[in-house]
Amino acid sequence: MMNELTKDAMNMLASTSRTFLIPISGLVAGLKEAVASAYLCMRAIDEVEDHPNLPRDVKMELLTGISGTVEQPSRRDALQSLFEPYKETLHEVTLRLSDWIDLCPNTTVDRVLQGTAQMAEQMAEWVGRNWKIETEEDLDYYTYCVAGAVGELLTDLWKWYDGTETDREKAVAFGRTLQAVNIVLNRKEDQARGVTFFPDGWGMEEMGAYIRKNMEQADAYLAEIPPGPIYRFCSIPLALARGSLKAVAAGSKLKRADVLAIVNRVTGALKS
Numbered sequence: 001m002m003n004e005l006t007k008d009a010m011n012m013l014a015s016t017s018r019t020f021l022i023p024i025s026g027l028v029a030g031l032k033e034a035v036a037s038a039y040l041c042m043r044a045i046d047e048v049e050d051h052p053n054l055p056r057d058v059k060m061e062l063l064t065g066i067s068g069t070v071e072q073p074s075r076r077d078a079l080q081s082l083f084e085p086y087k088e089t090l091h092e093v094t095l096r097l098s099d100w101i102d103l104c105p106n107t108t109v110d111r112v113l114q115g116t117a118q119m120a121e122q123m124a125e126w127v128g129r130n131w132k133i134e135t136e137e138d139l140d141y142y143t144y145c146v147a148g149a150v151g152e153l154l155t156d157l158w159k160w161y162d163g164t165e166t167d168r169e170k171a172v173a174f175g176r177t178l179q180a181v182n183i184v185l186n187r188k189e190d191q192a193r194g195v196t197f198f199p200d201g202w203g204m205e206e207m208g209a210y211i212r213k214n215m216e217q218a219d220a221y222l223a224e225i226p227p228g229p230i231y232r233f234c235s236i237p238l239a240l241a242r243g244s245l246k247a248v249a250a251g252s253k254l255k256r257a258d259v260l261a262i263v264n265r266v267t268g269a270l271k272s
């Protein structure tokens with residue numbers, strides 16, 4: 001039986017994530033709460049970083065404030081005061097950050113909090129520099145901050161759960177792959193708000209090469225995981241990223257039915 005908090009978390013996942021509801025739902029109890037908690041904590045700060053109507057200084061104040069308080073035992077009150085002036089503006093996933101932390105099993109919550117604090121601090125830095133990306137090194141740092149670090153966190157959660165060992169460096173490349181595909185998918189919207197994640201002089205060709213380089217390592221990461229729920233979890237976003245790239249190349253986007261077809265294909269495949 002699912003408790004109320006787990007139900008709320010799964011509902012929030014359903015409304016915030018196209019990609020991760022299915023893979024997280026397929027995890028075993030315990031690991032499911034840990035990964036759902038990590039997803040929602042990071043989504044909570046991502047919604048601040050990406051917020052369309054919050055001024056830059058407010059985003060920085062909120063992200064720095066979150067980073068400085070999440071690891072403290074008294075965080076619930078501190079976060080409530082931090083969010084209070086913006087409670088009409090912030091997304092519910094952000095306002096309920098303390099609940100998502102409570103969802104995480106005790107024996108691994110510190111790792112999730114460390115990852116959240118680090119990402120919030122680094123997002124504040126990126127907001128401060130207006131996401132200025134000039135070189136491949138800048139892009140690598142950005143994709144590390146918002147996605148590669150998630151790969152590291154997941155690697156630690158697999159180990160925590162049942163001792164499954166996976167490669168940290170390849171996990172970072174896995175995260176970078178997903179993020180770089182998103183950058184391609186969102187290019188027009190990003191341009192419309194005056195932001196570009198393409199380094200100076202880069203077009204689709206260079207970004208395609210960046211994605212391929214990282215995707216090779218993501219494939220290698222997956223190949224090293226034994227069959228089971230962790231393998232299935234990782235295979236879904238990677239297959240969706242591949243499918244999305246194909247769709248973009250053909251000038252379209254994945255529709256809900258395409259997403260389901262891809263998920264069915266990979267979860268029904270041999271290594272399950």
Ligand SMILES: CC(C)=CCC/C(C)=C/CC/C(C)=C/COP(=O)(O)OP(=O)(O)O
Nearest residue numbers: 017018019020147150151171174175178179
């Ligand atoms: C080892 C391993 C599995 C590493 C991967 C780490 C990971 C999950 C990074 C997050 C990357 C990312 C771009 C999430 C948002 O995707 P989205 O916009 O497609 O998802 P959404 O539908 O949830 O918004």
